[in-house]
Amino acid sequence: MRTGVPVVRRLVLFLSTLGLLAAPALAAAVPSSADPGAYSVSAPVSFSPDGNGVQDKAAVRYTLPERTRVRLQVSRPHGTRAIRSVDLGLMEAGTHTWSWNGRNAKGRVVVDGDYRVLLVLPRDGYRQAPVEVDTSFSADLTAPTYAVSRQARPQVFPRTTVVTDALRIEAHAYEAEVRSARLVIRSSSGRVVHSVDVDKPVLHADGWEMFGRGDDVHWTARKRGEPLPRGRYHATVVGTDGVGNSGRSDRLRIWVSGDELVWREQTTTVLPAESRLGPCDYSTANGCGDGTVRDCGEVVPSTQFAGGLSHRSKPCADPASTGSRAQSSHILEVPEATGIRGLAAMRVAFTGAPTTAGESDAGTLRVGDSTVQGTSGRSGWVAVDPYWAEGNPAFYPVPRRHPAAVWGFATTGTDSVDVASYTVDVRYLAVAD
Numbered sequence: 001m002r003t004g005v006p007v008v009r010r011l012v013l014f015l016s017t018l019g020l021l022a023a024p025a026l027a028a029a030v031p032s033s034a035d036p037g038a039y040s041v042s043a044p045v046s047f048s049p050d051g052n053g054v055q056d057k058a059a060v061r062y063t064l065p066e067r068t069r070v071r072l073q074v075s076r077p078h079g080t081r082a083i084r085s086v087d088l089g090l091m092e093a094g095t096h097t098w099s100w101n102g103r104n105a106k107g108r109v110v111v112d113g114d115y116r117v118l119l120v121l122p123r124d125g126y127r128q129a130p131v132e133v134d135t136s137f138s139a140d141l142t143a144p145t146y147a148v149s150r151q152a153r154p155q156v157f158p159r160t161t162v163v164t165d166a167l168r169i170e171a172h173a174y175e176a177e178v179r180s181a182r183l184v185i186r187s188s189s190g191r192v193v194h195s196v197d198v199d200k201p202v203l204h205a206d207g208w209e210m211f212g213r214g215d216d217v218h219w220t221a222r223k224r225g226e227p228l229p230r231g232r233y234h235a236t237v238v239g240t241d242g243v244g245n246s247g248r249s250d251r252l253r254i255w256v257s258g259d260e261l262v263w264r265e266q267t268t269t270v271l272p273a274e275s276r277l278g279p280c281d282y283s284t285a286n287g288c289g290d291g292t293v294r295d296c297g298e299v300v301p302s303t304q305f306a307g308g309l310s311h312r313s314k315p316c317a318d319p320a321s322t323g324s325r326a327q328s329s330h331i332l333e334v335p336e337a338t339g340i341r342g343l344a345a346m347r348v349a350f351t352g353a354p355t356t357a358g359e360s361d362a363g364t365l366r367v368g369d370s371t372v373q374g375t376s377g378r379s380g381w382v383a384v385d386p387y388w389a390e391g392n393p394a395f396y397p398v399p400r401r402h403p404a405a406v407w408g409f410a411t412t413g414t415d416s417v418d419v420a421s422y423t424v425d426v427r428y429l430a431v432a433d
Contacts, residue, residue, distance in 0.1 A: 035065065040062065063094070073126075074118075083104045083115075112133050115133060137246055141171050141249050141250070143168060146390050157257045157340075158220055158222045160262075162429075169183065181213050181214065184236055185254070193228055234253050266428075270332055297411070298312050309328055325411070337391070337426070337428035342391055343405060345382060348424050353417070366407060
């Protein structure tokens with residue numbers, strides 16, 4: 001089975017079932033007065049015609065409302081040419097079974113992939129059922145490198161004492177059904193140093209089960225509490241799927257370091273105008289939401305502070321607007337955190353003043369779940385969202401290559417505040433000197 005395309009494959013099968021993909025031109029068979037809707041055909045989700053004695057054939061079941069001539073065809077979901085066609089002659093009304101051995105008209109086993117079995121109706125038309133030919137066990141492994149180059153090898157630092165360092169390994173088997181899946185880590189000499197089952201259902205964020213099984217394993221590279229020797233290791237997923245295929249994933253190369261990690265902190269002062277994500281990034285002010293529900297207010301250059309921003313909220317004339325708010329979002333990339341574990345925590349301080357002197361206007365600084373209100377102040381330490389903490393060479397909406405701290409500022413109602421500067425503290429793990 002091909003990895004990396006389970007969602008596309010399932011969509012193709014779904015569309016095929018509804019008859020929305022191209023179908024071969026089918027000639028009429030025997031005249032009939034039966035309701036075409038009474039005909040049906042079904043097939044297993046997948047089977048494995050590899051000759052190992054486990055689900056080598058697909059049992060295709062079809063139901064006839066009357067005695068009629070039966071013709072079945074096998075084709076690709078998007079194809080117009082039958083790769084296999086059988087005429088079963090006249091069959092009595094009822095449910096019958098035909099076994100497809102996964103071979104084409106020339107007697108050769110077809111390539112792995114998605115197919116459909118069509119029951120040709122007595123009148124023009126057909127009924128169809130999707131089926132997948134799957135003769136291999138497919139699984140993959142990934143682990144973050146936190147590095148600018150995705151060619152860098154994932155690494156773990158078991159000698160670290162300030163934290164228990166661990167490498168997050170994502171192990172998944174993308175199969176219709178997985179009987180077993182196990183993550184095995186070996187040393188360069190082939191000795192098994194870690195082995196664990198990874199056959200939990202893979203879930204959508206909303207809780208619906210996806211195609212396949214897997215798990216995230218946090219490997220510390222320690223055994224019986226002691227660090228493993230420095231050097232090269234590799235991980236694989238071995239397993240068996242529901243149609244009897246056994247196999248393993250490609251190797252994931254891992255480096256166990258002899259170094260130790262220590263905490264580092266860095267303080268940077270940035271100007272709001274220079275650190276801003278953009279006029280429409282994470283904001284609907286300044287007309288960014290024109291034509292949709294949007295905030296009222298605007299964020300413009302400050303006339304009080306060079307490089308500052310003025311957040312000017314105002315009442316909404318449009319009742320469909322989200323509220324009288326002016327907001328901006330900001331980013332500070334941290335190249336020094338690249339290559340180890342990204343950013344762990346951040347805090348932000350800001351200085352500013354009411355746009356109109358003497359007013360009591362205030363704004364809100366938001367750093368993760370922490371908020372600070374006023375015209376100056378500082379948040380507490382907040383864990384950095386993994387989306388930003390780990391770094392990414394091509395992350396929307398800003399092409400960035402390093403871990404980053406992200407925060408926001410907003411005013412509401414009729415308040416207007418100018419922010420002069422932000423001071424950002426970040427904390428991350430680095431290799432000890």
